[in-house]
Amino acid sequence: MRTRPALLNVAHRLAILAYIAFALFPLFWLLKVAVTPNDLLYTEGVRLWPSRASLEHFDFVLRHSAFPVFFRNSLIVSGSTAVVVTILSSLSGYALSRFRFRGKYWLVTLMLLTQMFPLVMLVAPIFKILSPLGLTNSLTGLVIVYTAFNVPFATFLMQSFFDGIPKDLEEAAMIDGATQFVAFRQIILPLTLPGIAATLGFVFTAAWSELLFSLMLISGNEQATFPVGLLSFVSKFSVDFGQMMAAGVLALIPACLFFLLIQRYLVQGLTAGAVKG
């Protein structure tokens, strides 16, 4: 009777291993080609690891290409977006969590609708609006657009964190004479720090990944974010796979760091932005 559960356990572990292999294989291959010297890339074919690994592609990408600039631009855009969104959404999330007010239903409906409709619809009109303001080909323009796109989902996320904090805390402070805003800033916000970190992480990841609007709004190399730079590199020098994949590995680093940061909050974040992904 004991062999059947044992067999099932083996099958279970094997299935888990298969999923892990499927999840990691593409990233492993990215790394593998990135460390394969050019002379081995074509001769060794589909070997799982090159007979000689080198960091020459990383060296080239970091010192002789524009990728450090793209990386910096993306960091600026994603970092600023994350900070601004977190500030705005902690305010609006607090309003949704603590107040009953006229128009609240419509505010929530509007925010839900923005999560439903295809953002690609806005590519052309946003370009037309930002262009005369000098906000195309500008990192500021991207930050404004990304902030607006991420505020609704971040608001719901922050609201869920505020909902987890008992109301008595700020009520006690207000009886002691503090205004609600002071109570919010000095008592509630510090208690929400993990939630704030999670929101920062989610928004940073979303902004770091955004492709369509950065392609449309940015044209020069100077202001290019990482995806724009990488795609133009792909279409221009489509033969140098080693360098492209080294650049790809670089793009992966901040995303993975933030993933580790927000891992614990994945469920909350995904349900808050269920349609965002």
Added chain:
Amino acid sequence: MDYAVRQGRSAIRPPLMKRLADASAPYLYSAPALILIVTVMLVPLVLGVSYAFRDVQLLNPFSGGFIGLDHFRALARDEAFFRSLRNTLWWTGASVFLQFTFGLILALLLDKPFRGRALAQALVFLPWAVPSFLAGLNWAWLFNPVVGPLPHWLHALGLMSQPANILSDPGLAMWGPIVANIWWGIPFFAITLLAALQAIPRDLYEAASIDGAGAFQRFLSITLPFLAPTIAITILLRTVWISNFADLIIVMTGGGPADRTQIVASYIFTQAFKRLDFGYASAIALVLLALLLAYSLLIVILRQWLLSKD
């Protein structure tokens, strides 16, 4: 008496300024977010709707005039558009179905406690954190016979007569972005379903096995009914999201070869980004919006009907 009561009430009423401040507080908290959403999303949306009836071309300074339904007449004769509609169905259906199936299996596997579960969970969820443009490029490279192993493996298995790139094969190209999308989207379903699984009371399973229910029977009569609402809502929302998700397609195939992988969302982007024809792009976008509204309405009606049946 009446007068006294009113007097008393107004005596404990806070001063006007304080009351005004209290009443406006929620609006002040939500104003910055609301203003941003209205100016960056709602205003462009309305402007985009107006473009659908105007001739707006970025490079033509004389464009901008009102042309009525001309875009829609052109759209009705546009073979590429109807192909993109069919492709959208195929892309969305295959992606959602496979993401959900593999996501559910993964969630069930992870629901069972075992040593190293936290690590395994972090590793299998990692693709979710990979930026979509990188996921697309990564899979495009895997499918590329020059640097990728997949064509050689498929060839070795006898599934392919020679190691070729499926992304340039009109008949198979759509599978490229679909596979990338499955890889990227399994974690989403697995995470949401795992959360729902862990909310099922454990004693239900114990009671059922005492009553002699087998594993499969327990799955059918406990797990599935508990998961059903989560499954329904995630699939419905995800369907909308994936049907509009053009990143992988734009990165991997650009809609080609011969528009075989063009979905409506990527067609809109191509019209705006490559041809700079904002008017036509907005007309397609308006049709897409109408279709999505119809889909949502259908869901709402279906839900009402299901609720009224109980």
